[in-house]
Amino acid sequence: xxxxxxxxxxxxxxxxxxxxxxxxxxxxxxxxxxxxxxxxxxxxxxxxxxxxxxxxxxxxxxxxxxxxxxxxxxxxxxxxxxxxxxxxxxxxxxxxxxxxxxxxxxxxxxxxxxxxxxxxxxxxxxxxxxxxxxxxxxxxxxxxxxxxxxxxxxxxxxxxxxxxxxxxxxxxxxxxxxxxxxxxxxxxxxxxxxxxxxxxxxxxxxxxxxxxxxxxxxxxxxxxxxxxxxxxxxxxxxxxxxxxxxxxxxxxxxxxxxxxxxx
Numbered sequence: 408x409x410x411x412x413x414x415x416x417x418x419x420x421x422x423x424x425x426x427x428x429x430x431x432x433x434x435x436x437x438x439x440x441x442x443x444x445x446x447x448x449x450x451x452x453x454x455x456x457x458x459x460x461x462x463x464x465x466x467x468x469x470x471x472x473x474x475x476x477x478x479x480x481x482x483x484x485x486x487x488x489x490x491x492x493x494x495x496x497x498x499x500x501x502x503x504x505x506x507x508x509x510x511x512x513x514x515x516x517x518x519x520x521x522x523x524x525x526x527x528x529x530x531x532x533x534x535x536x537x538x539x540x541x542x543x544x545x546x547x548x549x550x551x552x553x554x555x556x557x558x559x560x561x562x563x564x565x566x567x568x569x570x571x572x573x574x575x576x577x578x579x580x581x582x583x584x585x586x587x588x589x590x591x592x593x594x595x596x597x598x599x600x601x602x603x604x605x606x607x608x609x610x611x612x613x614x615x616x617x618x619x620x621x622x623x624x625x626x627x628x629x630x631x632x633x634x635x636x637x638x639x640x641x642x643x644x645x646x647x648x649x650x651x652x653x654x655x656x657x658x659x660x661x662x663x664x665x666x667x668x669x670x
Contacts (some may be wrong), residue, residue: 420504423450425494431511433627445517452659456484486596512625515577530582531613540621565648599640
């Protein structure tokens, strides 16, 4: 890590990476130990949704070996968003200044975390992005490229946000950001959770920055992505877009009425 990135991280305060898991026994030790090597001083919180493959037990072994690792056990698989919300609330209660998120499957490379920490110095949320210049994806079929690029274009068009990779899950939040965006009001449980929090951050008038990353498709274990998850994301984004347009029309009508009354 460069001196500049190390200095940026130290100025950010205490940091923790929240790693949700479900059946990631083949990957968890590998990814957690990479985080600890790449970012000394950054803690890791594993949030396991009752994995039947022994992931929770591996997490406990890691916690016993490394004081930087903590584990939360949930009793059921309730969705990515629910796991992250649980982890975020724990991290806020523990007093962390920076709260990050990343997948357990190796697609997010801990060795690139220094870029996110450096960008956080003038941002409230930093997203490791596949779709900004310099970003890339390794070992995806064309269908996945099309789905991700198309989905993000749909989000930008419908919600009017500038983020090019709103669905990305490699992120750093300032504590103040999570405190400001009303986590209690977040209902998203699947992958659309990522879009939800990016939109909430922008709507709060906060600064979102994207930095390029190399995203690597998992080589061990099974992907959790499914047509049902993609459909939930499209449905929710469409609903938000409709609600946003209705609210805008209502505001315009109210302003027109007020203007007419002054003539």
